[in-house]
Amino acid sequence: EEHGYRAGKEIREMVTFATQNVITDPPFTKLDILLCRNLLIYLTPEVQNRLIALFHYALNAGGYLFLGNSESLGAGAALFSPLSAKFRLYRRRESALRTGFEGVVAPYRRPLPGASPEAQADRPSANLQALAEQALLRRYAPPAVLVSDKGDILYVSGRTGAYLEPAAGKANWNVFAMAREGLRLELSSAFQQAARSRGQVIVRGARVAGGGRTQLVEVTVQVLEEPEALRGLSLIVFNDVPAPSAKSAAKRGKGAGSGGAGIAALEREFQHCRDELQSAREQMQTTLEEQKSSNEELQSANEELQSTNEELTTSREELQSLNEELQTVNAEQQARLDEFQRVSNDMKNLLESTEIVTVFLDRELRVRRFTSGASRIFKLIQSDVGRPLTDITSVLRYPEMPEDGREVLRSLVFSEKSVATTDGRWFSVRIMPYRTDENVIDGLVITFVDITVAKTLEARLRAAAGPGTAEGDGG
Secondary structure (H helix, E strand, C coil), X not given: CCCCCCCCHHHHHHCCCCCCCCCCCCCCCCXXXXXXXXXXXXXXXXXXXXXHHHHHHHEEEEEEEEECCCCCCHHHHHHEEEEXXXXXXXXXXXXXXXXXXXXXXXXXXXXXXXXXXXXXXXXXCCCHHHHHHHHHHHHHCCCXXXXXXXXXXXXXXXXXXXXXXXXXXXXXXEHHHXXXXXXXXXXXXXXXXXXXXXXXXXXXXXXXXXXXXXXXXXXXXXXXXXXXXXXXXXXXXXXXXXXXXXXXXXXXXXXXXXXXXXXXXXXXXXXXXXXXXXXXXXXHHHHHHHXXXXXXXXXXXXXXXXXXXXXXXXXXXXXXXXXXXXXXXXXXXXXXXHHHHHHHHHHHHHHHHHCCEEEEECCCCEXXXXXXXXXXXXXXXXXXCCCEHHHCCECECCCCHHHHHHXXXXXXXXXXXXXXXXXXXXXXXXXXXXXXXXXXXXXXXXXXXXXXXXXXXXXXXHHHXXXXXXXXXXX
C-alpha cells in the first residue's frame, strides 16, 4: 500500500494474526509447531520454566518446538526430546506428568453477588475408585521417586524423607545430591547399571543413617518402557528391611565369631568398590572409544580443511594469474582505444580539410554518420542518426538518389552525377558501396564535391563562344 505493506487476502485466510501475551493470556492449543525465538532470554528462570510447560500443553502429540540460539529447555527437558540441539529444535514428548500450565494462566471470573469464593470455585466430581486407589497408595505403596535420565526428580510418591534430604546451598532436585549417607554410592551404581541394561536393578542391605539410627533399605531402580509417556524415565522405589532378630544375630555370631558382622560389612563394601571400579572401567572404555572416534573425525576434518586450504591456495594463484592476464588485456585494449582515437581524429581532420561532404548510410539507407559540412546540403542534426535519408529535407535536385543508391548496392558499381541545388550551387555526387575489412558490403558512402566554380566558368565560356560556336560544335 502507499505507506507500507498489508498481508494479502489469501494469506489472511490461512493465517491468524493476533497479539498474544504468553504469560497472562490463555494459550492457543492443538498446534503442530510453535516458534519462540529469543523471547525467553528476557524472562526470569521461573517464568521460563512455566512457559516451557505451557508450550508442552499447547502442542499436539508429536508437535515441534523451535527456540532461539541462546535459549534452552531448562527444567522442562523431560517434556521434549531434542531433534537438533544445535538448532534448538525439539519434539513434544508424551508425558503423564502435570505440565504446570495451570499456574501460568489465571483467567478472570466475575464474582457472583452474595457467593463466597469457595462456593464459586470449580469442584471436580468425586470419583470413588480414584479416591480409593489414592488412599491405598498412601497407606501401602512404598516411597518412590520418578527421575529423568540425568537423575532429576520429576515426581515424588509417598514420604521419602528417610532416604532423601535437600542438599545444602542452592536448591538441587537431583536424586544423587539428595540421597542420604550410606545410600548415595549404591544408588548411583544401581542407576548406571539399570541405564545400561534397560531393566531392573535391586540393591539389598543398604544402610541409611538418619535420625540417630541406621535402617536397612532395599532400593529398586527400574527403567520404564511403558507407558509411552514415561518411556526413558526411571522409577526408584525404597523399601525398609526389618533388622535381624537377636536370636538370629546370636546364631550368626556363634557361627562366624565375634568379628562376623564387621567382616560381612567389609565384604559388602569391598563388593561395592569392585562394582564401582568395574563401572568406572566401562565408562572409561566408552569414553576412550568416543574420544578415539572424535579424534578420527577431527583428523578427517583436519584433512578436509587442509585439502580445502590447498584448493583455496590454488584458486588464489589462478585468480592472481587471471588478474595479471586481465591487466595485460586491459592495457592492450587501452592501447587500441588510444590508437582508434588517433585514427578517428586523423580521419576527421582529413575529411574536413578536403572540404568533401560525406554521408555514410547503412543497407536500409539510414543515416549512420556524416561530416560537418553535410548540414549545407541536408537539414541534418546529430539526432537524425538512424533515420532514413529520404526523410531528411535536402536542397539537391536529385529525386533519383535513393534509387541510384539501391542500384549501387545491387550491382556494386559506383554512380557519379553532377547535381544542381535549389540555391544555384552544383555538386558532384558520388555513390559508392561501403566495404568492411572482411570485404562485406555494409551500406553506402555518398560524397558531395562542390563544383559550382567549374560550372559557372563553363557557363561563361559557352556564353562567350556565342551561338555559332555552339552550332559548329553541334555539327
